[in-house]
Amino acid sequence: MLKERRLYQILLSVSTLPLFDLRMLLIIPLIAYSGLQQAFVWAEYTKYIAEPALGESGVGGAMAVYWAFDAICSLAMGRLTSGLKSITLIVCAGAFIQLIVLLWLLLKYSVTSGVLGILYPLLMAAALGIGDGIFNTQLNALLGMLFKHDMEGAFAQLKVWQCVSIAVVFFVSPYISLHAMLVVMLVAVCISVGGFLFLILMVEKAFSCAD
Numbered sequence: 001m002l003k004e005r006r007l008y009q010i011l012l013s014v015s016t017l018p019l020f021d022l023r024m025l026l027i028i029p030l031i032a033y034s035g036l037q038q039a040f041v042w043a044e045y046t047k048y049i050a051e052p053a054l055g056e057s058g059v060g061g062a063m064a065v066y067w068a069f070d071a072i073c074s075l076a077m078g079r080l081t082s083g084l085k086s087i088t089l090i091v092c093a094g095a096f097i098q099l100i101v102l103l104w105l106l107l108k109y110s111v112t113s114g115v116l117g118i119l120y121p122l123l124m125a126a127a128l129g130i131g132d133g134i135f136n137t138q139l140n141a142l143l144g145m146l147f148k149h150d151m152e153g154a155f156a157q158l159k160v161w162q163c164v165s166i167a168v169v170f171f172v173s174p175y176i177s178l179h180a181m182l183v184v185m186l187v188a189v190c191i192s193v194g195g196f197l198f199l200i201l202m203v204e205k206a207f208s209c210a211d
Contacts, residue, residue, distance in 0.1 A: 022202075023146055023147075023199060023202075023203070024147075024157060026195045026198060026199035027139070027142065027143070027146075027195070027196065028157070028161055028195075029188070029191050029192035029195045029196075030091070030139065030192040030193070030195065031139060031157070031158055031161040031162060032161045032162070032165040032188070032192070033135075033165070033188045033189055033192040034135040034136065034139060034162055035161065035162030035163065035164070035165035035166045035169075036165045036166075036168075036169060036184075036185065036188055037128065037131060037132060037189075038132060038162075039165065039173075040169060040181065040185060041063075041066060041128050041132070043170055044169075044178055044181050045062075045124070045125070045128065046062070046063065048178045049121050049124060050062040050063075050121050052111045053111050053112075053117050053120070053121045054121055062121055062122060063125070065125040065126055065129065066125040066126070066128060066132075067129060068129065069126040069129030069130050069133065070130070070133045070136075071133065072133070073129065073130045073132075073133030073134060074133040074136060074137050076133075077090055077133060078137045081137065081138065083145075084145070084200060084203060084204065087138050087200075088196075088197070090134055090137075090138050091134065091138050091193070091196060092193065092197075093134065094131045094133075094134030094135055094138070095131070095192075097127050097130055097131050097134075098127070098131040099186070099189055101124050101127045101128060101131075102186050103186070105178075106179065106182040106183070106186070139158060140155075140158070143155060143158060146203070
């Protein structure tokens with residue numbers, strides 16, 4: 001029993017130690033947003049965008065497009081990642097793509113008939129899949145780069161905050177409108193990218209001082 005308790009204490013300290021690091025605190029909003037946008041696709045996009053436009057039978061096709069672009073983007077972005085500068089550019093590109101989709105849904109999109117009525121939801125699925133592939137690969141690369149001496153704790157935080165944000169979306173989804181969720185997403189992506197850029201500036205400044 002004492003050994004099990006000691007092991008539990010060690011695991012707890014390892015997983016919570018990165019929370020005392022400013023770098024992790026600046027990454028957490030982006031981690032949380034990555035989970036938030038995944039849950040948005042599963043809970044909101046399928047309900048309010050894909051099903052009304054494509055029908056219940058078309059939701060599976062839309063999600064197939066989402067996962068296809070997610071996988072392709074993950075492979076491509078993984079090969080393009082070479083350092084902090086590449087991570088910064090790729091993350092900003094992914095955030096910009098998702099920002100465009102969110103603004104489109106918030107300000108202009110409406111369900112239409114015909115070819116465009118089918119094409120628009122599939123384009124959104126592809127763009128959201130690209131964003132998810134970018135965030136997944138770049139967050140893993142960034143954590144591996146910044147927390148070489150505590151990778152277990154850093155990746156534990158990745159899963160914890162992603163799962164928390166996913167759970168929150170599924171819990172509140174029945175009680176808020178699509179418009180409110182889109183506003184939350186827009187605020188979240190702005191805060192997360194702001195924190196990420198501040199982190200990059202801080203790390204680059206530390207590297208330049210060390211040189």
